[in-house]
Amino acid sequence: MAGDEMTGAKRGGPPTLFAWDVVLRQGGECGVTDDQVAALRHVRRVLQEADAGSRGKVRRVTVGLSGRVEYVELGVVAEAWRDGVAVVWAW
Numbered sequence: 001m002a003g004d005e006m007t008g009a010k011r012g013g014p015p016t017l018f019a020w021d022v023v024l025r026q027g028g029e030c031g032v033t034d035d036q037v038a039a040l041r042h043v044r045r046v047l048q049e050a051d052a053g054s055r056g057k058v059r060r061v062t063v064g065l066s067g068r069v070e071y072v073e074l075g076v077v078a079e080a081w082r083d084g085v086a087v088v089w090a091w
Contacts, residue, residue: 014062014063016034017032017033018034018036018039019058019059019061019071020033020043020056021057022047022050022055023054032061039077040077040078043058047087054082055080055081055082056079057076059073059077060074060076061073078091
C-alpha cells in the first residue's frame with residue numbers, strides 16, 4: 001500500500017481497502033482494491049466516458065468481523081461527478 005499509513009493488515013487486524021462506485025444513467029461500475037490511487041483512477045476512467053450528472057465515490061472500508069461477507073465503511077475519501085465537460089472532484 002502506498003504511503004506510510006498503518007493499515008489493519010500491518011497491525012494484525014483486517015485490511016484497509018478502498019471501495020469505489022460510479023452510478024450511471026443505466027447501471028454503473030464498482031470494485032474494491034487495496035490501492036487508493038487505483039480506486040481514484042477507476043472512478044475517473046468511468047466518469048470520463050459518462051454522461052453529465054454521473055457520480056462516483058471512493059470509500060475507505062475494511063472487512064467486517066461478523067462472520068458474514070460484508071465491508072464496514074470507515075469514511076469517504078473523495079466524491080466526483082461529470083459536469084458535462086470534465087470530471088470534478090470533492091475531497
